[in-house]
Amino acid sequence: MTWDDVKDPSPAFVQAVLEVVRTIPPGRVMTYGDVADEIGDHADLAEATGSYGARMVGQVMARYGSGVAWWRVIRATGQPPRFHEEQAWTYYIDEGTPLIGTQESYRVDLNRARCQAGPEAGSQISLDLF
DNA sequence: ACATTGACTAATT
DNA sequence: TAATTAGCCAATG
Numbered sequence: 001m002t003w004d005d006v007k008d009p010s011p012a013f014v015q016a017v018l019e020v021v022r023t024i025p026p027g028r029v030m031t032y033g034d035v036a037d038e039i040g041d042h043a044d045l046a047e048a049t050g051s052y053g054a055r056m057v058g059q060v061m062a063r064y065g066s067g068v069a070w071w072r073v074i075r076a077t078g079q080p081p082r083f084h085e086e087q088a089w090t091y092y093i094d095e096g097t098p099l100i101g102t103q104e105s106y107r108v109d110l111n112r113a114r115c116q117a118g119p120e121a122g123s124q125i126s127l128d129l130f
Numbered sequence: 131a132c133a134t135t136g137a138c139t140a141a142t143t
Numbered sequence: 144t145a146a147t148t149a150g151c152c153a154a155t156g
Contacts, residue, residue, distance in 0.1 A: 032138055053152045054138040062137050070137080081137035105145095134156080143147075 013039070017060045024072040026095040029113045031076045032057045078107035 016039045024030050030038075032054035039057075054076075061070055061081070071088040074080050078100070080088035089103055098109035 036138095055136065055152060056138090056154090058137045059152095059154075060137095065137075073137085075137080076139055083137070101144095132156105135154090136152105138151080140150090141148085143145105 013056070014060050014064050017057055018064060018068050021061075021065070021068045021070070021073055024069065024115060026069075026072075027097050027113065028115050029072050029074050029097065029108050029110070030115045031074060031110070032061075033076060034115065035073055074108055076110075078110045080108070 017035060020030070020035050020038045036054055036057050057073070058081070061073060065073075069091075071080055071084070071091040074088075079085065086103075089099075089106065091097075092099055092108065098112040099106050100109050101107060
């Protein structure tokens, strides 16, 4: 992507978000908060504004997420971004992402599809994929 | 500098 | 499980 034309106040943040999203493998997802946390891992970027929030990630995705697999970044409740739930459904079916419910009212099975960025000790998730 | 808004989250009911 | 409420941070007018 050519970010040379981008004139945003925080292009580094944008790049960082998109980078993380690209690391998400097909069939897996990550919440906005997790993505923000992954960026915080780099720290060098977080220092610019302190600590990023899930909302900031969402803002960046809304503006620059067009070039990445935005459907792999979802809300903590397992729902895809607003305005795109139907479009996302198609992608999930295509990639075999574990879903719960029906197309009319569904959500991604976070217990299986969520990338484990840091589930904290105590919660045991029987991840049986492969 | 204040008020509004947004592809959010966690806790309550 | 779903709907509501309050908290959150940074961009924008």
